[in-house]
Amino acid sequence: MRIVNGKHVRQMDEAAVAAWTAGYQETIVDLGTGDGRFVRHLSGQHPGVGVIGVDVCAANLRIASREVVRNALFVVADALALPDELSRVATHVTVNFPWGSLLRGFLTGHPGLLAGLGAVGSGGATLDIRLNAGALGEAGWTLEAGSERVTLLLRDAGLHVGPTRVLGPADLCRWPTTWAKRLAFGRDPRAIWIDATLP
């Protein structure tokens, strides 16, 4: 798979990924990671956890990945067609405020996305998704209907989905991603947090 370090992109094969994850009891994979702030935050707060940020846009990852951090990797990949090297690496998968094809993937139950989630999560891995009202609105869904739709599709795919939580401006302000901060001061500062467990 393609690893971004600043302006450079290098390949990392399955054996190297397995050796890297073997160094950590837990590995978090953050899909649609954007500028990498979440990955930098988690890897700094939890040095014993491996954190892998994935985004389809290499340019987004450039600044966060410039400094090499032992327990963080930045991968350029489409979450709808995740690389085989990520198979069974994650104990936790996170998705913060997806838009574009990633959000559409959740709203349509895109087979590539669902298959990728199943492949990336090791048995019993958790998945938490935060969907924001503005992005859902642009995709033609209300916050409530959009989150119900995603919940239903995840259940259909065999995931156990727990109760959802509503996030307001104060929650968004505290959440350590760049997009959360923007949303907190935006026109519609609401989001839904969906917790699930992969089969």
Ligand SMILES: C[S@@+](CC[C@H](N)C(=O)[O-])C[C@H]1O[C@@H](n2cnc3c(N)ncnc32)[C@H](O)[C@@H]1O
């Ligand atoms: C609204 S931004 C959120 C970024 C970050 N999670 C945050 O909270 O600051 C959505 C991100 O999803 C990424 N994205 C959209 N479709 C994707 C896909 N199919 N695969 C991977 N990343 C995708 C975009 O490139 C963008 O960085």
